[in-house]
Amino acid sequence: MISRRTSRAIAALLGLALLVGLGYALRWRSNPSPCPYAQRHAIDLPRPVITRSRLRSVLEPRAGERILEVGSGTGYYTGMVARAIEPSGTLHAVDVQPEMVEHLRTRMRAEENSNVEPICGDARSLPYPDNTFDAAYLILVLGEIPDQERALDELNRVLKPDGRLVVGEALPDPHFVRFERLRRRVERRGLKFEDRIGTRAGYFARFDADVSEQSADPVE
Numbered sequence: 765m766i767s768r769r770t771s772r773a774i775a776a777l778l779g780l781a782l783l784v785g786l787g788y789a790l791r792w793r794s795n796p797s798p799c800p801y802a803q804r805h806a807i808d809l810p811r812p813v814i815t816r817s818r819l820r821s822v823l824e825p826r827a828g829e830r831i832l833e834v835g836s837g838t839g840y841y842t843g844m845v846a847r848a849i850e851p852s853g854t855l856h857a858v859d860v861q862p863e864m865v866e867h868l869r870t871r872m873r874a875e876e877n878s879n880v881e882p883i884c885g886d887a888r889s890l891p892y893p894d895n896t897f898d899a900a901y902l903i904l905v906l907g908e909i910p911d912q913e914r915a916l917d918e919l920n921r922v923l924k925p926d927g928r929l930v931v932g933e934a935l936p937d938p939h940f941v942r943f944e945r946l947r948r949r950v951e952r953r954g955l956k957f958e959d960r961i962g963t964r965a966g967y968f969a970r971f972d973a974d975v976s977e978q979s980a981d982p983v984e
């Protein structure tokens with residue numbers, strides 16, 4: 765039997781832990797920063813909602829395509845997408861942390877994926893010319909970027925006029941980006957919302973460059 769005093773102490777401790785956790789989460793949200801390499805094991809855990817097969821069905825990678833992955837981390841999705849665009853497609857994987865890039869390089873070598881090109885770079889200033897990619901995706905990344913608007917501009921710039929963009933987000937990531945907010949910001953750039961898989965708490969959202977609008981003759 766626990767005494768009333770002990771149970772009050774336990775409740776107070778739990779409340780304190782909750783407040784501290786909340787404080788950390790709020791601090792993370794207001795100071796976006798890359799998930800440290802030391803925490804890489806957390807991003808390798810199985811994902812019940814934002815699964816590889818769901819990414820594949822929403823991204824629709826096709827043989828021969830040139831695809832961009834931003835914030836590839838340890839490569840949870842990289843191998844699957846790389847294999848889907850074989851034999852002549854290339855997957856360019858950009859991450860801002862050199863340790864993540866090296867980790868991915870080693871993993872791709874071990875998995876014999878020779879069509880992945882990992883490089884160190886920043887989503888806010890992508891090292892590619894305009895209109896380069898058939899598709900781009902970023903999973904659990906956008907909220908870590910200090911200037912998300914600039915990153916979205918960059919993604920829009922490097923996508924081909926008929927390119928597609930997939931963004932994945934899931935709780936309890938402290939940098940979680942809500943779907944409604946994401947949709948407004950992406951659509952402002954002229955990309956059209958196409959599909960969403962999952963729930964409000966974990967989803968993949970796909971946006972397509974609206975070719976019909978872009979190629980329409982200007983009305984006099």
Ligand SMILES: C[S@@+](CC[C@H](N)C(=O)[O-])C[C@H]1O[C@@H](n2cnc3c(N)ncnc32)[C@H](O)[C@@H]1O
Binds near residue numbers: 836839858903905908
């Ligand atoms: C939470 S991890 C997710 C990794 C991977 N997308 C996954 O789902 O397993 C976020 C990754 O985004 C990278 N990242 C954060 N900010 C970035 C930026 N500005 N440019 C490129 N990569 C960035 C981090 O280094 C980290 O590897």
